[in-house]
Amino acid sequence: MVVLDVSIVNVALPAMRAELGFTETGLQWVVNAYALTFAGLMLLGGRAADLFGRKRVFLTGVTVFALASLLGGMAADPGLLIAARVLQGVGAAVLAPTTLTILTTTFAEGPRRTAAISAWNAVGAAGGAAGGILGGTLTELLSWRWTLLINVPIGLAIVVTGLRVIARDRPEGSARLDLPGAALVTGALTAIAYGTVETHEHGWASPVSLVPLALGVLGLGVFVLVESKTARPLVPLALLTRRTVAGTTIIQVLSGAIFFAMWYFLSLYLQTDLGYSPLEAGLGFLPHAVTLIATGRGAPYLLRRMTPRTLLLGASVVAIAGMLLQAAMLDGYVLGVMIPGILMCAGAGLAFTPLVVLATNGVRREESGLVSGVLGASRQVGGSLGLAGLATVAATFDTPTAGYSAVFLVGAGLMAVSIVVALVFLARKSR
Known part of the structure; x- marks a missing residue:
């Protein structure tokens, strides 16, 4: 649900602009208001899970998120919609690190934790990819408002289920934030x-x-x-001096910048340049979603045969190939969107599990929420700042298509930088 709301509004952006009167630059804030609040408060959310108890914080986050979604779905002007997206970001900042912390404190280091992280990653990746499909379907058949309102019944179901299935836990420290x-x-x-x-x-x-x-x-x-x-x-600076934490944080910033922008610009390209309806654009992301789920679930099997760093490097190369092909902006959906998207999403799906394994192995229980928050926040920071920067890059070109091409060329360069970071910061071998 949290990752879904990063991408579900992308396909609905043209409809939001038409009904509420957003400007071109103002439209970015429907995405960035959520992403920035999400990023800036995620460290606080991760720390709160350690200090106040993971179950309590998780259920609070779900409630805030659902209420904010209700407010956004009823918004009558741009300001109210952006305010609701900020409040959604608050709920997401609590939820995202808490869900990962629940897993890393439930499962000991080893194959079971890796499998749990992989399942968590696959569901999150599916949410990101399915956002386009669901957003297009809801926008065309009902209204863009349902891209937000759908979170209300989902949130209610999560609260009811969470009360029953999540184990009660004690705070790991004194309650000060x-x-x-x-x-x-x-x-x-x-x-x-x-x-x-x-x-x-x-x-x-x-x-x-x-x-x-x-x-x-x-x-x-x-x-x-x-x-x-x-x-x-909020962030013990000594934590960021650990080579593995520092390396994975930098890579998360770079990958967030690339993949947030990918959904945003592909959504606009499909509807503005190729003339797809919201539903058609959403269905156009179906191969992306399937690839993310398949590679996310397949990562643990590959980790039995290679080190996390090796898998991470291989995934980055695959993603670069997809970005370079996407930058060519070839004619037609298959060559121009589907195949490049499959390569980019394969790289993303394969990379995240080894990143989490590298970042969380050896972390003390009382620091698990903090590390989860750092890892998630760095991705959101990269995503929000990357989207703002890459939107500026795209706007400097005479045609939208030329701007989109430049965006993906820059993305390939950023991914190449992440390979260098992995080689410098991450150990050749790890447990």
Whole structure:
């Protein structure tokens, strides 16, 4: 449900713009308001699971998410819809790390944990890919509003089931949260994303762009300073000095930038350039969804025969091949969308499980929520900032198709950088 809401609105964006009167740049904030709040507060959400108990925090997050979805589905103007997406991001920031923490604390290191993480990854990947299909179906047959309202009955079912099946647990520490740290990192990321978006209309040299960018960078610096002097920091800086955590975090930022943008631009390309209806565009993502599920579930079998780093490197090469083919923007759906999408999604599906295994192996139980939060937040940070930056890149070209091509070329370059990071930071062998 959480990952679904990153992508389900993409196919519905043209309908939202037509009914509520969004501008072209304002439309990005339907995606980014959710992604940025999700990213900025995920560390806090992961820490809350450790401090207040995973079951309690999980059920609270589901409730907030469902209520925010109800508000968004009833929105009558752009401001209210964006506010609802912010509140959804709050719920998602609690849910995403808590779900992973429940798994990593339930299953000991080894094949069972790997299988559990793989199932979790496959469901999340399926949600991301199925978002386009479900969003297109709901938008065409009912209304774009149902891309949000559908979360209400799902959320209710999760609460009822969660009360029965999730084991009651005790907090792992004293109940204190670093709220100033969370506010600083969320505000800084939002300022950077806002400044990047404004470059589309005002250019990089304009104060409208430079001021928020500078404030965002300054905010991140203040965040690091505050964290270094806080007794119970949101992110213990020593954690980020571990080579494996640092390496997987950087790779998550880069991959998030690529794959968030992939769904966004392919949705626009299918509807704007190829003339697909929302339902047709959603169904066009079916091969992507199947590939993500199949490769996500297949990753544990490959990990029995190779190290996590080897699988990660191979998956990255496959994803680069897909991005380069997508950048060619060949005519027709099969060569122009389906085959490149299958390659990109195969790389994404195969990469995530080894990333989580590398990041969480050897982590103490009381740090499990924090590491899960760091891992998820880095992907969301990359996704929101990457979308803002790549949208600016696409807007500099004369035609949308040329802009989309440039976006995927940049994506291939970012994925190549992630290969270098893996070679430098991640151990050749791991448990």
